[in-house]
Amino acid sequence: MGHSLPAQPVRGRDGWEIHGATHASTALFERAIESLHSDPDTADDLLRQALRLSPGCILFHAARSYLLAARDRAAGTISHRLFAPLTADRRTLSHLSILAAQLDAKQIAAHLDRWPGDLLALTVQRNIHAKAA
Secondary structure, eight states: OOOOOOSSOEEOTTSOEETTOOHHHHHHHHHHHHHTTTOHHHHHHHHHHHHHHOTTOHHHHHHHHHHHHHHOTHHHHHHHHHHGGGOOOHHHHHHHHHHHTTSOHHHHHHHHHHSTTOHHHHHHHHHHHHHHO
């Protein structure tokens, strides 16, 4: 079972709120982001741990969906359909839209214009550039 949520939304190192998360699950999430490119299996394990602590955090589900979409682009569309109705958080919805658009670089850039420094979006953008090189 998850832990009780703090009275105020938790913020990540990038300063953005992470709705539905605890401090402990956010720490796991941020470690997972650091591993997304270099060690996807570790990232997936850390995201699963974060989700056990905060199963209602749709941003964590979106992060796992990025891992799945790296292997199968159709996973992004499915993730959008599953999780978009469960959140009103615009930043999380933007991540789900990026997934639905099959990791479109322009959409990621627009996301980062609106939410500068978003660690998850920056990492996904770097991964796309690394694969293109």
